[in-house]
Amino acid sequence: MLKSAKPLGLRSFANRLSISDEVRSAVSLGKPVVALESTIITHGLPFPQNVQMAKKVESIIRENNAIPATIAFMNGIPKIGLSLHEIEELAGSAGNPSINKVSRRDIAYTMANNLLGGTTISSTMILAHMAGIKIFATGGLGGVHRGAEITMDISADLEELGKTPVAVVCAGPKAILDIEKTMEFLETKGCMVATLGPAGVKVPGFYCRESKVVSPYNFESFEDAARIIESSNQLGLHSGSLFCIPPPPEVALKDTLIEAVIDKASNEADKLGIKGKQLTPFLLAEIARETNGLSVSSNIDFVMNNAKAGSQIACELSKLQSSIKNPTYFQPSEVYDRNPIDEHPCPKKLNVAVVGAIALDTHCTSLKKVRMADSNPGKIDSAIGGVGYNVALAAQLSNRHQNISTSLISSLGNDLSGSAIREKMKLNQKSIYRDDKNPTAQYLSVHSTGGELVVACSDMDIIARMPPSYVSDRIESLAPKVVIADANVSIEVLNLLMVLQEKLEYKLIFEPTSDTKARKLSELSNLRPYPNHKFYAITPTVSELKSIFEAFERAEKFDVNNWFPVLDSLQIDTAFKRLRSTENSAAMQKFTNKGILQMACSLLPYFPNMLIKDGANGLFLVTLKDCTSDMKRKASLANFSFLAEGLQVEGGNRGVLFEHYEVPEKSSVKNVTGAGDTLLGVLSNEICSKGDLFDAEPLLRYECTRRAQLGAKLTVEDCGAVSEDLAKLP
Template sequence: MQKSGLSFPVRVSPEVRDAIASNKPVVALESTIISHGLPFPQNVDMALSVEKLIRDNGAIPATCAFLDGVPCVGLNESEVQQLGEAQKVNKVSRRDVAVTMANGLNGGTTIATTMILAELAGIKVFATGGLGGVHRGAEITMDISADLDEFARTAVAVVCSGPKSILDIEKTMEYLETKGVLVSTMGKEGTNVPGFFVTDSGIKSPYNFQSVAQAASIIHYSELMRLNSGQIFCVPPPAEIALDNSINAVIDAAVKEALSLGIKGKDITPFLLSTVAKKSGGKSVKTNIEFVKNNAIVAAGIAKEVASLRGETISEMTFTPSTNFSTTLTKENAINAKPSKLEKKSIKSLVIGSLAQDTISALLTDNSGDSNPGSITTSVGGVGHNVALAASFASRKYAKKGRDEIRLVSIVGQDAVGMSLLQSLTAEGLDNSGVYVSSKPDQRTAQYVSMHKDSGELIVACADMSIIEKIPVKHLREQIVKSQPKWLLFDANLSEDTMNELILATRDINIGVVFEPTSSEKCKRLAKLELGVFPLHSVNLSTPTYGELANMHAAMKEQGKFDDLERWFPVLDALGVNSQFREVLTLMGHGNTSLRKALKLGIIQQALSILPYIPSLAVKNGADGVLMINITQNADIYESHVNRFPHDGNDQETYKPSFTAVSKGTLLDGGGRMGVLVQHFPIPKSVENIKNVTGAGDSLMGVIMAELGNSSGDTVSSGWLYESNAERSQVLWRGMRAAGLSLQCDNSISKDIQTLE
């Protein structure tokens, strides 16, 4: 069993991950009914039969539990058996989660904990039996189930048969009302809340729903309004399985017995249910099992409708100007500024990263402590934005509208700057439906403000970018599911936890992942991520500068990434990076200045250490071009050589690398040979009249993302990114020409990128 890392230690089964990523309906299931509800093997048989019912009704079951301290969403049959047979299983509510994990215990999840795990995994619907609540005599004992508070803070819908009959149902409903939790009962208007074993508890239901589509619509609009609370959908047990009201006398007797024995806390519910089962001759257990199955069928129907609604649209947000809004932001502007509707179709490339307003001041004088005359320009910026815009321009040769190819995922505050940026994205032709708008007053839209001398030299700058680290993980997962991108890029402005979440979200689905280092300091965050190792790598490509590569290498070394003798070293050893290959590189360096410089600075040596974690590196060095270093599984088809004429002026067709070096490593069982492919691509044309250096690297990256998204090769094992061919040379030519165009442009990203063929 593999733990997913400290930032997201929940193990989600591959089947459930795939279903969530593909927007298939999923129904979460609790496990205390396995661990504390029924004896073995009846508990296992019941759990598996409920899972089968969910599958038969078109959804994927996701039973939640703790196995050896690991929180799991989705169990296989042997794991259900393991939990059902276990002699000692902790009953895990919210308070018990950390203790269960720390001590490596097995645990059955209550409603509260199942909701927590379901929300972390991205599951919206959960089926169970009866609801916990306010116990009888709670006005003295204060015995109230933690499940009720969970509904107020965890956005998962629970399909149940109402509060357990052993509870004070009237007080339970009052408590839920106080917490602002929706309770709706299936049936015509006026249908009362069911009472677990009985169809009618006698307590009025606040709302009623008549169909699974109506319930799904309630969940959908709750999500759109970002209420961040759960809903309770009560399904009365069918008449043929419900008990009559005589069961109430049995329950009253069991409650008195518990009181006399001093049983309370989390032990009281199992005691009462067990006692009622004995005194009813087992009828209560049979009823319990049958209405759990009935609830599962209804939940599957609701989950299918939720998936259908989420496939049509997502989060159309309406903004109300807050008190700190500029007076120039009119109501009409606010409405026009909201994110556009998320269309139901795949996006070739998803870019996740920073979106900011850049304000640049050029001072004509430099009188410290005084007002200075000068000029001020404002533009849309941020690494994520720049890459997405360049990719959109580069993609327009493939599509009539760039927004059909590229989507930016970022975050802005609910302030004037944020609304302005949303409008600017639309004006640029970028799809802004992936931009999350935070309503939290302390989360301001990112801004970068700098002051320069008239000569262009930086005097001082201030970067307020903290909001970028606050992008909700739920929003990122939704965007991945809805967009179904071929490639995904994230920049290092994101927090380490968020980056780990992205790696987890893409681990078992066929998406190519790119890491954009952003800066020499922020690129170090990569070292703390739970990175897989080739061929199970988490990141396919990174595009550092020489300085960023050195810092990435140093940080990974400090984190012990190169001490992994079980995973990292065998891959490096298989690449054939031996003394013979190093000698070839040294000899080739005598005839190639770029290679000689890279060897002297240790660039190639550092890249080789990183390759098992990131098998393709495009290392940038300004006017010296790009060094492509990657793992190949076809090393035998290449020979090391230096090209005397790597390009002919501005001719794309004759452009080629200045040198190719290849190591010859381990032979593969299916044919082919492991190795490292090293190539240098010089700039196609020298750039004069440089106006803006901000977006050159982002322009190169944008072209690469556009070309990856439209590549005919498989995202994991083939295509120009992994092998040397004419397409690779043309992609690098276009990327560096795009960088040159942006260098000569007043804005960070040149519109002329869309003219490159």
């Protein structure tokens, strides 16, 4: 139960980030993203050279199949992924004393005073980590200044590399530093340093291809670098890593030239008493003046070269992470046996994708008879809910198939409710979209003393505003076998899922969620009758079935040209007349009661499989069959069933199978809110594993349906929306 949000520390600060939609989507999908600092824009280069450089670097990253994420503070707001307008605004303000150079210590002040700020390596690492970005490309690294044993002038970059898990790709420590002491400091802080090249390669000194210091480690390909980063991530070391890229020979400066210039500039700084955060800009400016601007042009070339290298490392890391299904860390038998004999090969991985709502659910249960328009004493609990979340959680808890996994594709706001849900949710968050513009969905329900729903109110707008492009990316990445969409998503997303169904051939299931939202089906533009249907099944309650039927009537979906030929081929009226004249007339009342049979048959041409929930009265399964001859030889195990034979179409007799499954046993009702969600979640695993249950052998259909009903029973008898005891289902 989720009672309140705890202080979240770093996580709560992360909620104040402004992350561009492109970067957020790329990170969520595991695509390669490269972070970029902004002090080179605000403090490194003059306008317009700075904006030209910034645009060029982002362009290089895109050319190398990665997404750039320039980071800066815009009026106190930490932004990850600047727009072109924001880059131009930042660049145009370069040299203005009001622009802050932001390291770790300066973040709070910059935010509190709504300042523009260029991020250093330190603050860029912090913000990149909060946004989930693993790779950061820059020019040169700060470090231990010469004479630091007296001045204690050590860059905050080094401290950050010891505690923030971001890989920094650079051209080595700046040549103005004491590179040997810088390497010693990084070793003390636990930062892995590797240089591109063969074993024994020397660390580059920013401006020169190499310094006098041998690199602690080397790597010979970008794939090698990606493996190092992923190993660190898997072990949760929580420290950064430094990958040094020697500058190309054609742009590197001679070390003898640079050393003489640095010595002269350092002596001048000592005379003028320049130290602290002013020292590095002074030294770089002096070097630029002494080299007639050659050092500045080299600096730009180095940044671009590192951006290219960072992009390629990010791409290799993305490929590596997507290929890792079952990491072998801490499994010695797999690590040391290079050619193990696999006596039990792992079956193909199958995915169930649930596209729908995750929300903060507040359940109120009255201790006495509910009095409307008055305050009622009762008990109030909060928990994570939402139809999509409940279905996905039920699927995960009840899953008995090792090769099946469930993913929830949903959206959370950048607010207190969203933070609390992220901290407590029991599902993988990789497919959760972060929305900075809309509040997290919430659902409030009031129940009687017996657990029956009295009234409810919901705010699910954020789910309806989930970007279709994000949903499309996630679905194509997961390549699921089953997709469940709840009616909280937009009509645009539902249309998209129908288009993708034709491409990916998954089983698409629609969960109506409410009478009002169920009507969305009538507004879909791609809806076609059998056999060109896109939905594998729908799972309405009796009330939702009526709502869908009425909406289809108003939308004139029951047309003569497309719908009627399919309905006519089923010859349902003739079958009903025969049934009424038999001893089964009493059982027939279960279908005709409330008009279930008539409404279901009218909708059957659009939705050839229907699972209709009728609470304590059980389930109705209505299925359109292409060939009824096999069905006549296989007796249904439902409590009541009836097979209606229709006309012969393409060599087989079409027909309809009606089945009624009573509830397995009486329940002690505590909360009915998540019963239907649980039923669908449990059933989704069986459909994913065993295929078309509506067309399965009667025994298999009975066993799977009964298991789903038993799961729903556990939830009905539980105070939560989904029972934890689902894990115990046989």
